[in-house]
Amino acid sequence: MNEFDQFVKHKLKAIYYIRYADDFVFMHQNRKRLESIIPKTEQFLGTELKLKMHPDKVYIKTFASGVDFLGWVNFSDHRVLRTSTKRRMMKRVEESPKEATIQSYLGLLRHGNTEKLKKEIFHKAINDLC
Numbered sequence: 006m007n008e009f010d011q012f013v014k015h016k017l018k019a020i021y022y023i024r025y026a027d028d029f030v031f032m033h034q035n036r037k038r039l040e041s042i043i044p045k046t047e048q049f050l051g052t053e054l055k056l057k058m059h060p061d062k063v064y065i066k067t068f069a070s071g072v073d074f075l076g077w078v079n080f081s082d083h084r085v086l087r088t089s090t091k092r093r094m095m096k097r098v099e100e101s102p103k104e105a106t107i108q109s110y111l112g113l114l115r116h117g118n119t120e121k122l123k124k125e126i127f128h129k130a131i132n133d134l135c
Contacts, residue, residue, distance in 0.1 A: 012049050017042055023074065027056075030074050039065050077117055084117040091122065095129070102130045 006024065013019045013031075019042065021032035031046075033039050043063060050056040071078035076090040086094075094110050107130050114123050 006054075008053060009049070012053070013046075016049075017045060025075055028075060030072055032068065032072070036065060076113075086114070086117055086119060086122065095125070098126055098129050 006027065010024065013022050019031055023030045031039060031042055047058055050058060068081065071080050073087060076087050077084045078087055098106060098110065107126060110126060111123060
């Protein structure tokens with residue numbers, strides 16, 4: 006994906022770009038600029054890297070509505086766990102209330118505004134052990 010990073014930097018000249026593995030986000034004040042980046046990105050990925058962007062995961066949103074990236078919805082002053090990530094996490098805690106599972110999720114939850122969710126996990130874990 007280094008080729009992609011170079012393309013974004015040198016050809017698209019994107020200033021606000023974040024990538025982790027195969028997930029990436031472009032941010033810009035101008036919606037038209039973002040709209041122009043999409044076909045160029047699809048072209049490069051298809052031609053040079055033989056990859057396709059998932060059609061259901063390409064969208065343009067306002068910054069105020071949050072940037073959905075890596076299971077979190079990121080706002081300017083905080084981040085919250087994506088609803089589907091939260092549901093999946095709670096289901097797994099219910100199915101397997103092992104100490105390692107719980108500690109893993111608590112580690113994840115340290116990265117956002119999740120105090121209420123941490124308490125919910127503790128209560129589920131305690132109830133399942135009793």
